[in-house]
Amino acid sequence: MAENRTWGFFFMVKLLSLCLIFRLTGSQSPPAYWNAAHATFYGDMNGTETMMGACGYGDLIKQGYGLETTALSTALFNNGLTCGACFEIRCYDSVQWCLNDTIIVTATNFCPPNYSKPEGNWCNPPLQHFDLSQPMFRKIAVYRAGIVPVLYRRVPCVKSGGVKFKINGNQYWILILVYNVAGAGDVVDLKIKGSSTSWIQMSRNWGQNWQTSANLIGQSLSFQVTTSDGKMVQSDDVAPADWKFGGVYEGKQF
Structure with missing residues (x-):
């Protein structure tokens, strides 16, 4: 009987030890649906340095993104195709x-790599890294930390109003900035249609700026916007026939 009690005690100790090891090991692994990365910040609390980023959105306050933004490392930026995506x-x-x-931010900028400094540069590939606006960083971490490990996941973007199209260019070349996109947020395809044309495939110039050499002056404009999840929204006659370069026109939302 004494031997059985000793063996039972030994078994319970081993079981508790295994549970403790499992918990300690598990604390180092990201929970399901989350990915591990690191985060730093750039700019001041006013976010001045975060404006005019590599996604082409310009004044982020005016465009509705505010200071809830982040720059992405090469591994996440995907040559600009991730612009507009939202992350928790x-x-x-x-x-x-x-x-x-916990914060939710929109990708609006690029954190460039420094290949001359392979050690200590957090935006070098293949590292997944977020360079947050300072206000966002200070919501999740102490300012003095400078850099912290984080967990992240893609989440749907929530925007007010419809998808917006800013028309730039000239009579020989039209450049469309697409922004304020809800849902997946990141536009992967854009088509444009004049009131006298069929659908025209646009090509991405940089960030979320899309271009065509078609002459569409004097025609009302429609758009088909496709995001990375395969969803498409068509907005007919968004810009009237007398649209102007520099004008912003609002379509349907995802």
Whole structure:
């Protein structure tokens, strides 16, 4: 009987030890549907340095993105195709620096790599890294940390109003900035149609600026916007026939 009690006690100790090891190991692994990365910040609390980023949105306050934005490392930026995507981010696995808050930010800029500095440059590939606006960083971590481990996941973008189209260019070349896109947020295809033409495939110039050499002056304009999840929204006659270069016109929303 004594031997059985000793063996039972030994079994319980081993079981508790295994549970403890499992919990400690699990605390280092991202929960389901989350990915591990790191985050830093750039700019001041006013977000001045975050404006005019590599996605082409320009004044982020005016365009409705505010300071809830992030620059992405090469591995996440995808040559600009990820512009407009939204991410939920929280600080992770750092009791000293993490704050108990979660943020949702839109990708509006690029954090460039520095290949001359292979060590210590967090935006070098293949690292997944977020360079947040300072207000967003300070919601999830202590300012003095500078850099923290984070968990992130893609989430649907929530925007007010419809998808917006800013028309730039000249009579020989039209450049359309697409912004304020809800849902997946990142536009992967854009088509334009004049009131006297069929649908015209546009090509991406940079960020979320799309171009065509078609002469569409004097025609009302319609758009087909497709996002990375395969969804498409068609907005007919968004811009009237007397549209102007520099004008902003609003279509349907996802």
